Structure formats: C-alpha cells, structure tokens
Amino acid sequence: MKIVVADDDPQMLSALRIILSAHGYDVTLARNGKAALAAVVDTRPDLVVLDLGMPQLSGREVIEAIRGWNAVPILVVSGRTDSADKVGALDAGADDYVIKPFAADELLARIRALTRRGGGTGEDAPIVRFGEVSVDLSAKIVSIGSGDTAKSVRLTPTEWQILEVLLRNPRKLVTQRSILTDIRGPQHVGDSGYLRLYIAQLRKKLEPDPARPRYILTEPGMGYRFQPDAEESGD
Numbered sequence: 001m002k003i004v005v006a007d008d009d010p011q012m013l014s015a016l017r018i019i020l021s022a023h024g025y026d027v028t029l030a031r032n033g034k035a036a037l038a039a040v041v042d043t044r045p046d047l048v049v050l051d052l053g054m055p056q057l058s059g060r061e062v063i064e065a066i067r068g069w070n071a072v073p074i075l076v077v078s079g080r081t082d083s084a085d086k087v088g089a090l091d092a093g094a095d096d097y098v099i100k101p102f103a104a105d106e107l108l109a110r111i112r113a114l115t116r117r118g119g120g121t122g123e124d125a126p127i128v129r130f131g132e133v134s135v136d137l138s139a140k141i142v143s144i145g146s147g148d149t150a151k152s153v154r155l156t157p158t159e160w161q162i163l164e165v166l167l168r169n170p171r172k173l174v175t176q177r178s179i180l181t182d183i184r185g186p187q188h189v190g191d192s193g194y195l196r197l198y199i200a201q202l203r204k205k206l207e208p209d210p211a212r213p214r215y216i217l218t219e220p221g222m223g224y225r226f227q228p229d230a231e232e233s234g235d
Contacts, residue, residue, distance in 0.1 A: 001115065002026045002043055006036030006050040006062065007077070012100075016049065016077075019104050020111075033057025037065050045072060047115055052078045052089060060092045067093035073114040073157045077102065090197065095158045113184045114157060128167045130215050130228045133206050137164060142206070153205050158183060162198055163206075166216065166226035175223035199224060 003025045005016045013029050020027045028043050030036040034056040040048060048066065052059035063074055076089045079100040086097045096110050128135045132144050133153075140160060142153040155163065161183045165174055176192050184191065199218070203210040217225045 001047070002028065002045040003047045003049060003111075004028045004030060004036060004039045004043060004045045006030040006033070006039070006048070006054060006059070008032060008051065008054045012051070012077075019107065023108060025111075033059065033062045036062050040066055040070065040072065047111060048072055048074045049077055049111075050074065052076060052080055052085060060089060063089065063092040063094050067154070071154065071157065075110055075114060077107070087197070090201065093154075093156060095156045109184070116161075116183075128170075128228075130226075131208065133215075135163070135167060137167065144206075155202075155205065158198055159202055159205075162195070163202055166224060170226050170228055173219050173223055173225050177223075179223065 001024070003020055005013060005020070005027055006029075007013050007016070008031055010031070013031065017027050017029060028039045028045065030039045031054075033054045036048070036050055036054070037057060039045075050059045050062060054062070057065070059076060059078070063076075066072065066074065073096075074094045076094045076097045077100060078085065078089075078097070080086075081099055089097055095114055098107060098110055126137060128137065132146075134143050134146075134150075135141075142155060143150045144153055145151055162179060165179055165182055176195055180191055180195055184194075199216060200210070203213050203216055207213050207215060215227055217227050219225055
C-alpha cells in the first residue's frame, strides 16, 4: 500500500517513514505543499498523511487541490489543537485528524480504518433513494435531483462508511458504539464528538435543511437512525 507523507519537519518525516515502512507501507516523502501535491499526482497513493503548516502550499490548500480530482483518504497529522483548525481541515476534505504528539499504534489504527474497504455485489449494494437523493452503494455514487438537473455529491471515505452503515439498516437504531467500531475500531468507541462532526457534514451535504434533519436522525444518548420518506417505507 502506497502512502504519501508530507511535513516540513525532517525529524517528523523520518519518524513517520520508519513507523510506516516497518509495517509494510510504501512511503513517499514530501517536505512542502507543492511537493506533496506532485507526489500524489505521480504516485496515486492509497492514503495521504500531511501536516497543515507547510511552506509553498498549506496543508489545507493541498487538501482542497487533491479533492478537486481525487477521493484518496487524507489523514491530517498536526500540532494544531484549535477546533477551528480541525473543522477547517475536515471541511476542506480531510477524513481524519491526529494531534501531535501521537502514539504510533493510534496512528496505525487510524490508517487501517481509513483504508478499510468493504466488498459487495450488486445484490448486496442497492441503489437507495430518499427525497431528492440517490445513493448507489455499489458504485459509491451520490446524486441529488434527477435527469439533466442531477448534481453529484462528493463524500469522503469516512462519510461513505458512516452513510453505508445507516442506509443498510433503514429505520433501525444504529448505536454510536457500533458505528465507531466499524469505522475506527473498538478502541475508539468513546469518540462521540468525532462521530457527531461527520454526521453534521453528511446532513449538510444530503439534508434539505441540515438544522432540521429528516433522514439522518439522532437518537439522543444512543445513536442514529436512517429514516426514509414515508412514501418509501414500503420499499
């Protein structure tokens, strides 16, 4: 598996190279934002790990540039702890955020979660429709509207994982623990704030009124529920 690692700190680059190479990853290093973007274009990696505070192009600018053409999972590894930096990176298209300093086992677990891919045949991955939204779970395509007016919606790999869990369990309560175990592993079942952030992003992209969600509902203190339209309830 190929990973591009971008950071302007030589010691951090060296540490990440050692950790990842020791676990069998093919690592390409970049010391600034432009080099990171070029490495993604050249190597077509399976994952990108990057810092936010890099010269030439910032980490957020790199994320935005990548997201213009590629849905590769992006993990931000940064010393910035302000929530605005986290939200900004996630809004730009990052899939996860790890704060420096970090434990190697946590970093590796985040990488495994982001690169985990589920299989599925056409029978197991139907097209789900709710309101104006159409989700092809097999092709991993989301669109809003129909015909010539339909617009595609880009979801990050983590958003896809959460949405797929909910859509495959219509009208059923899916607990926070269950979702977090699926997407991050059992050691992160307490990361409810992380999950709330991604649920909010999904609502922003898919709900007609994100402030008053109709399809992706919260069951306070328990989890979430996908509620199709009433006219679709017999499908």
